Amino acid sequence: MKSAEYIANLWRSTRSTLFRRLFLDRQAEFWVREIDPVHTLTGIRAQVVDVIAETDDTKSFVLRPNAAWRGHRAGQSTLVEVEIDGVRVHRFYSISSAPGQALISITVKRVPGGRVSSWLHQHVGVGHVVGLGPASGDFVLPTPISARLLLLSGGSGITPVMSMLRDLAARSAIEDVAFVHYARTRADVIFGDELEDLAARHAGLRLIVCVDDDDDAPRGFDEAHLAALVPDFAERSTFLCGPGALMDRVEKLWADVGASHHLQRERFVAAPLFTPLVASGEGVDVRLSRSQRRVVTRGAGTLLEQLEGAGERPANGCRMGICRTCTCLKHSGTVENLVTGEVSSEPDQEIQLCISVPRSDLELDL
Ligand SMILES: Cc1cc2nc3c(=O)[nH]c(=O)nc-3n(C[C@H](O)[C@H](O)[C@H](O)COP(=O)(O)OP(=O)(O)OC[C@H]3O[C@@H](n4cnc5c(N)ncnc54)[C@H](O)[C@@H]3O)c2cc1C
Ligand code: FES
Numbered sequence: 001m002k003s004a005e006y007i008a009n010l011w012r013s014t015r016s017t018l019f020r021r022l023f024l025d026r027q028a029e030f031w032v033r034e035i036d037p038v039h040t041l042t043g044i045r046a047q048v049v050d051v052i053a054e055t056d057d058t059k060s061f062v063l064r065p066n067a068a069w070r071g072h073r074a075g076q077s078t079l080v081e082v083e084i085d086g087v088r089v090h091r092f093y094s095i096s097s098a099p100g101q102a103l104i105s106i107t108v109k110r111v112p113g114g115r116v117s118s119w120l121h122q123h124v125g126v127g128h129v130v131g132l133g134p135a136s137g138d139f140v141l142p143t144p145i146s147a148r149l150l151l152l153s154g155g156s157g158i159t160p161v162m163s164m165l166r167d168l169a170a171r172s173a174i175e176d177v178a179f180v181h182y183a184r185t186r187a188d189v190i191f192g193d194e195l196e197d198l199a200a201r202h203a204g205l206r207l208i209v210c211v212d213d214d215d216d217a218p219r220g221f222d223e224a225h226l227a228a229l230v231p232d233f234a235e236r237s238t239f240l241c242g243p244g245a246l247m248d249r250v251e252k253l254w255a256d257v258g259a260s261h262h263l264q265r266e267r268f269v270a271a272p273l274f275t276p277l278v279a280s281g282e283g284v285d286v287r288l289s290r291s292q293r294r295v296v297t298r299g300a301g302t303l304l305e306q307l308e309g310a311g312e313r314p315a316n317g318c319r320m321g322i323c324r325t326c327t328c329l330k331h332s333g334t335v336e337n338l339v340t341g342e343v344s345s346e347p348d349q350e351i352q353l354c355i356s357v358p359r360s361d362l363e364l365d366l
Contacts, residue, residue: 043131044065045066045130045132054190055187057121061124063103063105063132069104071099073141075141076135076136076140078095078133078136080131081132082130090325092318095135139160139239149178151239152181154183154243155183165179179207182211186209186211223253234254234262241266284361288366295310302356314328320355330351330364338357
C-alpha cells in the first residue's frame with residue numbers, strides 16, 4: 001500500500017515538474033525570440049543579411065545563423081523552414097558559400113509555380129529570419145582531396161559544386177580542376193563573373209561554360225563533346241549536380257565507360273524508378289483521422305502533391321524520399337512507393353507521402 005502511495009506521489013511530482021519545465025521552456029523560448037529573433041533555445045535560425053540577384057530567376061540569400069549552427073562541409077545542404085500563410089514549409093537548399101565562415105549563403109532558383117522558391121524570391125529580404133536544419137548530405141569532397149577533379153553542373157545545380165570550388169580556392173587547393181557548367185544562355189550562368197575571376201587567378205582551374213546563345217562557346221551537353229573537352233573525364237573524381245535529363249545522360253556515359261565509381265551526384269528532384277501500376281487521376285477518398293476531415297484527391301502526382309492540391313498542408317521537406325519529414329501512418333488502403341515499387345496494403349503501415357501514390361481510398365493519421 002505504502003509503495004503504491006509512494007509511486008503515486010512520485011508520478012504527481014514528476015508530472016508537475018515536467019509541466020512546469022515545459023511551460024518555463026516555452027516562456028523562455030518566447031522571450032528569447034522577442035528580444036532577438038535569431039536566438040532560440042531550441043533550434044537553428046538565421047537572419048538574412050543580404051540578398052544578391054545572381055540572374056533573372058536566381059537569388060542568393062546571405063544568412064547569419066545563430067550559435068546552434070555547427071558549420072557545413074562544401075557540397076552539403078540544409079533544410080530551410082519558412083512560414084507561408086501560417087504554415088511551416090520546408091525545402092532543402094545546398095549551401096553555396098565555402099565552409100568556415102560566420103555567414104553562409106543559399107542560392108535559390110525560382111521554380112515557376114514553386115511554393116517555397118517563389119515565396120523566398122517575393123517575400124524574403126534583409127532582416128527576415130528563417131529556420132535551418134543542420135548541414136547534411138554526403139555529396140562532399142573526399143579527404144584528402146583528389147588531385148584531379150571534375151565539377152560538372154547544370155542550371156541551379158551549380159550551387160553545391162560552387163561551394164566546393166570556393167572551398168578549394170580558400171584552401172589554395174586548386175591543383176587540377178575541370179569545371180564544366182551548362183546553362184541555357186550566357187545571362188543564365190549563375191556566379192558567371194566569379195567563375196571567370198577564379199579561372200583567371202588559378203592556373204589549375206579549367207573553366208568550360210556551355211551555353212546555347214553564344215557562337216564562341218560550347219553548346220549544350222553532348223557525350224562526344226564532353227569527352228573531347230575533358231579527355232581524361234573517366235579518371236577524374238567527378239561531382240555532378242543538375243537537371244534530371246543531364247544527370248541521366250552523364251550517369252549513363254560514366255556507366256558505359258566503367259567509371260561510375262568515380263561519379264558522386266546530388267539530385268534536386270527525385271527520379272522515380274517506378275511508374276505507378278495503375279494510372280492515378282481518378283478521385284481518391286482520403287479520410288484524415290486526426291483532423292477528422294475527408295478530402296477527395298485528384299491528379300497524377302504523388303500523394304503529397306494530391307493532398308496539397310486538395311488544400312491540405314502535410315509536413316514535408318525534401319519531397320524526394322530522403323528526409324522522412326512526410327512519413328505518416330496509413331491506417332487503411334493501398335499505396336504504391338514510387339522509388340521501391342513496393343505496394344503497401346497492410347493496415348497501420350508507415351508511408352512517405354512524397355514518394356507514394358494512392359491505389360485505393362485511404363485513411364491516414366493526419
Ligand atoms: C539536397 C537538395 C538540395 C537542393 N539545393 C537547391 C539549391 O541549391 N537551389 C535551388 O534552387 N534548389 C535546390 N533544391 C530544390 C529545392 O529543394 C526545391 O525543390 C525547389 O526550390 C522547388 O521548391 P518549390 O517549393 O518552389 O516548388 P514546389 O512547390 O515544391 O514544386 C513545384 C513544381 O516544380 C517541380 N520542381 C521542384 N524542384 C524543381 C527544380 N529544381 N527544377 C525544376 N522543377 C522543380 C516540382 O516537381 C513541382 O512539380 C535542392 C533540393 C535538394 C533535395
Ligand atoms: S518530404 Fe522528405 S521524405 Fe518526403
